[in-house]
Amino acid sequence: MPRDSLVFNERYTLGVDVAKYKLDCSEVPGRSHWHLRNKPEPVAALVAELLARQAGGTDILVVVEASGGCERLLCEALWEAGIPVHLANPKRARDYAKAIGRLAKTDKVDAAVLASFGQNQRLHLHPTARPDPRLEEIRALVAHRRRLVDEAVARKNALQAAMPDVLRRLVEQELERLTADAQTILDAARDIIASHDDLDTRHAILRGFCGIGPIAAAELIAYLPELGRLDRRQIAAIAGLAPMADDSGKRNGKRFIRGGRPEVRRALYMPAITAMTADPILKAFHQLLIARGKPQKLAITAVMRKLLIHINAACRDSLKAQN
Incomplete structure (x- = not known):
């Protein structure tokens, strides 16, 4: 896809492809490329340079691809310095590369793709919040x-x-x-x-739901901190429990789930199985789906989604009461 057909920001964007021992960097504007060691001293020097740009009034976004923890040193340094950083999903970044015709894959190419990824206004990339330790x-x-x-x-x-x-x-x-x-x-x-009072309150809310034991509660607290802060559709999409349409022309394909956090789905599976037999509301919901001819696997997934929506609503009400 020609560059002129894309809509780009005017901010300074640094794309960083992360490996265990080195960081490949590509900037826009400028289109220069360099690499440095993935060690504290070189990372500190890079952060100092970015801080100098930021002090001069430059709008900065650093785009880093999640790389199995190898990106942690750089991201922590950027968060500590207050420099906006977007932690990109590797699959989404690769799909973007294919969309703009960058089919080759090298560290240099990946860094340039990440920089372009951050520059494209239509993607609406936002800085990633620092994880709660x-x-x-x-x-x-x-x-x-x-x-x-x-x-x-x-x-x-x-x-x-x-x-x-x-x-x-x-x-x-x-x-x-x-x-x-x-x-x-x-x-x-x-x-x-x-x-911690806030976590303990959330734990008590989770344990109040049928089928949610201490293991599922701990996993949901760990893997889904957004509970109560998103609407029902957003929380289902994050968990990978939102049905996706597959229609074309006169064909109405089957809905399916895709993406999301597998850890959340795994944490909800057994509670949903329990709730299907012990919770009156979810039991009736499951029986209704089966009566309509829905496959058992689809019905279980729907119960997982319904259970998650109920949990999210309870957490949202708790947050409102605290405020």
Whole structure:
């Protein structure tokens, strides 16, 4: 797509492609490219240069692609300095590259694409808010707990097969250790939540819903901090539970879900299964969908969405009462 057909901002945009050991930078305007080490000293020098530009009245936006945590050093330095940074979704950035005809993929090209991505007015990119360190800690705990639970399930499955007695004893010991460690991690996450009034209030709201236990509550607190601050459609879209249309001409395709946060859907799945049988409202809703001929998988997804909307409304009411 020709550059003239796009609508660009006049602000200074820096696109940064992040790797473990280096940062590739591309700026607009200027179109210059350079790279530096992904270390504290070079990052501090880059931030100082951006601060000097900002002090001179330049509107700045740094666009960084999420890269498995390698971007954390740069983003923390930018947030600390008060420089706007947008943490871009890698898939969205790559789709943009294809849309403007940048099919090649190198670190230099990716940095230039990110700079152009931030310049395009039609995308309405906003600075990413600095993550709450409390939620970051809870997120790390519940993510590791999930890995331990997956390992425990593998050990339980292994015990179903025939094996020597000595091996069986070892697997049983591993299973016992994994189970104990998972509980210790959950207790640690609960302690963090209990030590902060706002998080503890949210935890109490979540536990008040049918099917939401301590595990699901901790995961929803960690992975969905927007609860109560968005409307029903926005919160469903963030979770990846909003049905997407697939119509063309006279064809009305099936609605489907796409994108969103898989951690949130995973946290809501078992509570939705429980609510389908124990919560009168959601049970009736599920039965109505089945009576209309909806597939079971679709009905469960709809119950997850309905449960999330109810939770979001309760959190919104709590926030209003506090204000």
